[in-house]
Amino acid sequence: MPYPTFAGTMDILFHYFPQLTDHQRQLFQQLETEFRGWNERLNLVARTDVGNLAERHFLHSLGIAKVVEFAPGAAVLDVGTGGGLPGLPLAILFPEVKFHLVDSIGKKIHAVQEMARALHLVNLTAEQIRAEQLRPKYDYIVSRAVARLGTFHGWIAHRYKPRGTAAPGSGLYYLKGGDLTEEIKESGLPAKVVDLKDFFAEEFFETKKVVVVPNS
Structure with a gap:
């Protein structure tokens, strides 16, 4: 697979997800602007990595969508979302799916709520709470x-x-990286590992994976 080159930051998303509508493309552009603004205040991701937002944060989040197609009307829980990853990009990609993003750090959840409000993402809610304290039930759970x-x-x-x-x-x-053999064995879970390098050509994804554990 040839190494693709991209003229603009969001072009990498549009290359790997050509089915995006014009509205979704506009939302991703807007998300980048909002995220950069909040990152200046809260350091949602390392400031040295802001130039790689599209590839290392948005596209990485969307790697989950290469592994599973969330069913319309389903409920997804994003645990430890931090600045809204992977939940915010996934909520743009799956507008008919309900996303609940949780984190224990209130100022980060506030940023997520404000970004969702600015983008008019009516399918996303964010809450400062630990996963163990939640009561609702979900179809899918995601995390980085x-x-x-x-x-x-x-x-x-x-x-x-x-x-x-x-x-x-x-x-x-x-979403995890590196050699997970020992970690999966230690967990005793029936986990399946999917390599993101099978979908994305960039060097960043060489060691990045999606670990899938079925609902049992």
């Missing part, structure tokens, strides 16, 4: 590497809808 797999799964294992009522493919979609 906030803890070792076994530890993280313990926090969210009881947050799924019953398998009979959950959407197809219900389960955890966890």
